[in-house]
Amino acid sequence: xxxxxxxxxxxxxxxxxxxxxxxxxxxxxxxxxxxxxxxxxxxxxxxxxxxxxxxxxxxxxxxxxxxxxxxxxxxxxxxxxxxxxxxxxxxxxxxxxxxxxxxxxxxxxxxxxxxxxxxxxxxxxxxxxxxxxxxxxxxxxxxxxxxxxxxxxxxxxxxxxxxxxxxxxxxxxxxxxxxxxxxxxxxxxxxxxxxxxxxxxxxxxxxxxxxxxxxxxxxxxxxxxxxxxxxxxxxxxxxxxxxxxxxxxxxxxxxxxxxxxxxxxxxxxxxxxxxxxxxx
Numbered sequence: 001x002x003x004x005x006x007x008x009x010x011x012x013x014x015x016x017x018x019x020x021x022x023x024x025x026x027x028x029x030x031x032x033x034x035x036x037x038x039x040x041x042x043x044x045x046x047x048x049x050x051x052x053x054x055x056x057x058x059x060x061x062x063x064x065x066x067x068x069x070x071x072x073x074x075x076x077x078x079x080x081x082x083x084x085x086x087x088x089x090x091x092x093x094x095x096x097x098x099x100x101x102x103x104x105x106x107x108x109x110x111x112x113x114x115x116x117x118x119x120x121x122x123x124x125x126x127x128x129x130x131x132x133x134x135x136x137x138x139x140x141x142x143x144x145x146x147x148x149x150x151x152x153x154x155x156x157x158x159x160x161x162x163x164x165x166x167x168x169x170x171x172x173x174x175x176x177x178x179x180x181x182x183x184x185x186x187x188x189x190x191x192x193x194x195x196x197x198x199x200x201x202x203x204x205x206x207x208x209x210x211x212x213x214x215x216x217x218x219x220x221x222x223x224x225x226x227x228x229x230x231x232x233x234x235x236x237x238x239x240x241x242x243x244x245x246x247x248x249x250x251x252x253x254x255x256x257x258x259x260x261x262x263x264x265x266x267x268x269x270x271x272x273x274x275x276x277x278x279x280x
Contacts, residue, residue, distance in 0.1 A: 009067050020172040024131040024179045033182040042254040047132035049256050054142030066149045070160040079157015095158035099166045102152050104223040107216040118263035125253035127244035129205045134178035173219040177201040203234045207242045
């Protein structure tokens with residue numbers, strides 16, 4: 001089974017991506033959490049185009065990708081788990097957890113370092129958060145993220161099947177937790193004990209500085225609780241809260257050209273917290 005998964009990695013990832021995207025789009029249309037306030041149109045075209053450009057650059061510039069590094073590590077026997085001759089099941093589980101922790105740490109880093117924030121703010125500039133926001137990342141950020149994952153996979157000697165599963169889950173989780181989907185309060189309370197839910201992650205897209213520096217997790221909710229970056233609810237409530245970045249109002253972020261150029265213009269960091277934020 002692991003060999004089959006490794007051989008068909010592109011097809012598996014594409015099928016999972018398309019399936020989750022369509023499913024979440026249908027669900028959030030049927031059960032919206034918030035009124036959109038903006039039409040899908042150019043927003044969706046821009047968000048999908050950013051994802052497509054990033055994927056194309058990955059395939060052209062990094063044809064090996066994280067799965068290829070995992071297969072090469074297995075063939076050559078390098079990486080922590082190969083050196084320790086760890087049982088496959090243990091290496092699989094620990095690799096998945098380590099990669100999820102890595103993505104959490106990377107996310108924090110992209111908020112704290114000037115140029116990295118320039119790239120990541122393209123994601124945060126979206127003025128309405130829905131399933132396509134989960135794939136709205138600047139192509140350079142996508143390339144850097146893959147480079148970091150490849151290095152981690154090489155150091156760990158992670159099994160290829162674990163890497164593929166992680167990539168599929170990460171992509172699906174990002175689309176799920178960015179979706180404008182209404183989940184019952186009781187169900188959400190249970191789910192967020194384990195995974196990042198839409199209501200939990202929406203806090204991270206608040207215009208308030210102290211809120212968008214919380215809830216960094218993408219898949220597991222464990223890391224935010226463990227490292228003190230957890231916030232249960234936005235101060236203005238999910239319906240009234242304002243999303244995006246105050247300095248980039250709609251419709252600017254809806255443009256593809258604007259989204260590609262933005263990291264190379266403007267200030268490196270978001271404005272300082274407003275007075276009312278410091279008093280809260």
